Amino acid sequence: MSHPLVPEVKKYAESNDVVIYMKGSPEFPMCGFSAKAVSVLKAAGAKSISGFDVLSDDDMWTALEELTEWPTVPQIFIKGKFIGGCDIVTEMYERGELQSLISGS
């Protein structure tokens, strides 16, 4: 039986074009990888980024990792789709793939 909060994690992930589950917040990131992911998303053209601080809610953190089957944080969603962590969004940015995902072209 999957974690009861998985639907909640999905709902939040779909609440904005660019959503990041991270340590801290986009304005005050509390980990280097989370901070880097936010700056890469901004560089790729993300206008508003919704951030969820996993440090503030262990249950949501557990449900998140069950949903995405991805072991680390930050975790980035674009238009409700799980895209990956810091390394992946950085690599996609360098290939120009992140920009087109965000602009939706």
Place this chain on the structure above:
Amino acid sequence: MTPEQLKTKIKGLHPETHVEVTDLTGTQDHYQVLVVSPVFQGKLMVEQHKMIMGILKSEIDSEEVHALSMKTYTPEQYKKTNPPLGKE
């Protein structure tokens, strides 16, 4: 896990998979891998990475592989940004 073992395991994805392995620390448990494979066709990068992590699940869970950074490409993507792959 030795670089050769790692390379062989990842090549299990598909016969035409090209794999380059770098032992980042010389301790055979912090690796960077470049993987070019037709099986990545039409897949998001995170799905490509999950395929590799899936093949190495037991080594990752047992910490035999402690850190793994990956660069994944389809053959077409790789051609666009890199010199042709040497034949092995």
